[in-house]
């Protein structure tokens with residue numbers, strides 16, 4: 001959600017910034033802009049819509065070796081050229097980009113900006129105008145910037161440039177991610193290291209409450225009170241090619257195909273030379289000591305948590321609750337005496353989950369984050385982190401992160417079981433390698449999946465997914481995948497619940513996709529399919545070798561009962577992909593969505 005890039009150095013900056021913004025497209029945005037520091041002033045280029053539109057409008061016109069850029073996902077004011085960042089102060093001297101939400105912007109406007117005419121609806125413009133107001137009262141840029149930062153409430157990552165000091169980008173953050181980076185011929189600022197890999201791989205993390213000045217040959221970090229801070233840089237373990245789609249038409253398809261590799265990678269990373277589970281002893285201890293686990297997550301990660309709960313409870317007998325982060329934040333249940341909170345998040349930046357984490361830490365509970373981005377906010381602020389090793393997930397619709405999260409949770413369940421002496425219980429490592437092979441088989445069946453998307457989902461308004469037991473959790477994910485990228489209204493239901501209301505929606509040709517991989521409820525879900533068929537539904541059955549019947553549309557290779565969602569989700573992902581493709585949707589960047597949801 002929103003993204004910032006900045007560069008100051010020897011190279012021409014417009015192309016560097018545009019490339020950076022393209023790398024941040026995956027986060028979701030609806031307008032974009034850059035400011036290039038020219039001879040006398042910063043020149044602004046902004047457009048509503050895609051970076052390609054911005055690129056076209058710049059058309060080689062911009063020149064300069066310092067600048068900042070931004071992709072905006074509208075919060076205050078609709079997507080428009082006026083509301084796109086960068087924003088300038090009234091005199092035009094200061095130019096600023098911002099990610100996040102300034103909660104007290106109305107109050108600040110009233111208190112300090114009575115005389116100032118604002119050019120946009122954004123909370124962001126208030127920041128840059130405030131800095132100028134303080135400068136007009138005699139403060140230096142730096143002092144005015146610090147004064148402004150002290151007044152801001154909410155989340156922000158900010159980069160500011162001053163026409164009269166072309167050698168500096170002023171930077172600060174609170175709750176929103178921001179990095180600075182050391183290049184060979186200049187330094188950078190970025191929301192995500194991925195954005196600036198074409199300049200450098202060496203980055204330094206910035207912390208809340210710091211004020212940072214980035215110049216051509218230095219990055220100076222200070223506290224809000226001006227004390228110097230030293231911090232080691234780190235090398236991003238990514239190549240630019242990891243973030244490219246190669247011969248694939250879409251990142252989503254590439255990421256679906258990467259799943260067998262991701263699962264094998266997880267097996268390797270979580271196994272020692274004796275084939276025992278390799279886990280940080282402190283995580284093991286926290287897991288064993290906890291009397292109850294609380295999984296907190298949103299969206300797809302929440303769906304992975306639902307599966308994780310089942311596996312943990314069945315394999316290790318440990319009670320688990322799974323909560324939607326935004327609900328837990330304002331409506332927390334009574335928590336057990338010795339809980340362990342497990343945050344599941346692909347991005348590690350989800351504001352709803354972070355809100356819960358802050359509360360959990362205030363109550364001195366232990367927290368573990370399972371994430372694909374180990375340096376992320378949720379990872380830094382939790383006591384422990386487990387990495388999902390899925391590689392960058394660029395498509396907005398999460399695919400490989402979901403299966404990776406479930407794989408890590410199943411390993412955690414196995415470890416918890418072993419710690420309790422259940423030596424012969426479920427062997428997640430072995431079973432996951434069977435899953436990886438099954439995934440490969442399924443990824444090779446794209447033509448069949450495309451045909452199903454055509455047969456069932458062309459010209460339909462809605463689609464229902466049903467399942468029971470573990471299959472219920474995966475159909476929730478199937479429905480989410482389909483609705484978010486194809487805009488078909490799709491809902492997942494527990495098969496047994498249909499007749500308690502939802503069946504009223506079944507009409508002639510309503511598509512109903514049923515997943516049945518669990519033997520003990522196979523007959524029940526098939527009964528539910530008959531009920532919808534009797535009312536005219538167009539049903540499609542996804543079963544597994546052990547539950548299959550003649551006429552099922554897809555039969556999955558057999559995998560362990562606890563891990564079936566890792567296999568059954570592949571056809572659901574592929575069917576959603578092809579349905580969206582046939583409808584001409586922007587598969588990788590669905591409307592209104594952001595990859596990293598950094599606002600509540």
Ligand code: F6R
Pocket residue numbers: 298299300301302344345346347348349350353396397398399480481484595596597
């Ligand atoms: C759906 C999707 C979202 C995310 C949710 C949480 O495809 O990607 O539902 O799962 O926004 O994001 P993370 O996992 O980054 O916390």
